[in-house]
Amino acid sequence: MDAITLAPFGELPAVHLTAADGAEAIVTLFGAHLVSWKSADGRQRLFCSAGSALDGSRAIRGGVPVIFPQFNERGPGMRHGFARVSDWALIDSGSVAGGAFAVFALEPHDLSDERAAAWPYDFALRLRVEVGGADLAMTLEVENCDVAPFSFSSALHTYHLVDDVAAVRIDGLGQQPLAIGDTRDEIFVGVAPRLVLHSGAGTLQLEQDGFTDAVVWNPGAANTAAMPDMQDDDYKRFVCIEPAVIEPLTLQAGETWSGRYRIAPSSIP
Ligand SMILES: O=P(O)(O)OC[C@H]1O[C@@H](O)[C@H](O)[C@@H](O)[C@@H]1O
Numbered sequence: 001m002d003a004i005t006l007a008p009f010g011e012l013p014a015v016h017l018t019a020a021d022g023a024e025a026i027v028t029l030f031g032a033h034l035v036s037w038k039s040a041d042g043r044q045r046l047f048c049s050a051g052s053a054l055d056g057s058r059a060i061r062g063g064v065p066v067i068f069p070q071f072n073e074r075g076p077g078m079r080h081g082f083a084r085v086s087d088w089a090l091i092d093s094g095s096v097a098g099g100a101f102a103v104f105a106l107e108p109h110d111l112s113d114e115r116a117a118a119w120p121y122d123f124a125l126r127l128r129v130e131v132g133g134a135d136l137a138m139t140l141e142v143e144n145c146d147v148a149p150f151s152f153s154s155a156l157h158t159y160h161l162v163d164d165v166a167a168v169r170i171d172g173l174g175q176q177p178l179a180i181g182d183t184r185d186e187i188f189v190g191v192a193p194r195l196v197l198h199s200g201a202g203t204l205q206l207e208q209d210g211f212t213d214a215v216v217w218n219p220g221a222a223n224t225a226a227m228p229d230m231q232d233d234d235y236k237r238f239v240c241i242e243p244a245v246i247e248p249l250t251l252q253a254g255e256t257w258s259g260r261y262r263i264a265p266s267s268i269p
Pocket of ligand 1: 072079215242
């Protein structure tokens with residue numbers, strides 16, 4: 001099996017990565033959006049809604065949306081930014097020891113005139129996705145190609161697939177393990193570089209570097225019922241834990257920021 005193949009996901013062009021050990025990932029060019037990640041044991045690790053639009057008409061509900069240059073509605077631009085609804089380019093791919101990787105890029109010429117005018121900076125985003133064994137690694141680079149500084153927020157809005165959100169506990173975000181309750185939408189500023197997600201069915205180590213913050217989100221029953229792209233019970237099946245930079249970070253001309261995220265499932269109970 002080739003490490004990299006191209007085949008649609010819904011109506012969206014997508015890159016399929018297959019590692020020698022059987023780990024797999026699917027990334028749509030729309031959003032450089034990781035929509036599926038299976039560890040080498042064949043287990044799906046990400047929630048992606050069966051009700052999601054998969055035609056480019058709106059952001060995909062699930063997987064790992066790339067949030068840039070604005071978080072949520074904290075600014076004058078598009079909610080969660082334009083990166084998740086823009087068409088990225090595949091710029092590199094292949095095999096590495098025990099894994100398969102692909103790199104995607106987004107630059108101003110990929111944006112519509114309207115979006116480029118609304119965020120008028122010269123920039124380059126690069127997202128590297130690598131799978132192998134039981135691990136997923138994602139690195140987001142933001143390069144300021146402009147002659148002036150710009151500021152941005154960013155997140156990798158990861159929808160972890162869980163058996164039952166009521167069993168979820170997250171270590172590393174306070175003195176006590178964090179439970180989700182009826183609903184949760186919370187920003188944690190200045191988090192430890194390693195969180196642990198206990199989902200009842202197993203344990204995930206979540207490591208982040210460069211991303212200083214983390215967001216935990218689950219919409220709960222009532223909000224989910226009101227969302228057009230989720231089934232009523234879907235809130236039970238995921239928790240979003242998002243490595244993030246919430247307070248806008250300023251990059252000087254010529255500078256590059258990078259944020260790394262690694263998820264390593266573990267059998268530790
Ligand atoms: O519906 P969207 O735009 O994908 O956002 C989903 C959620 O994303 C989270 O990151 C936010 O903290 C929530 O407030 C928001 O509701």
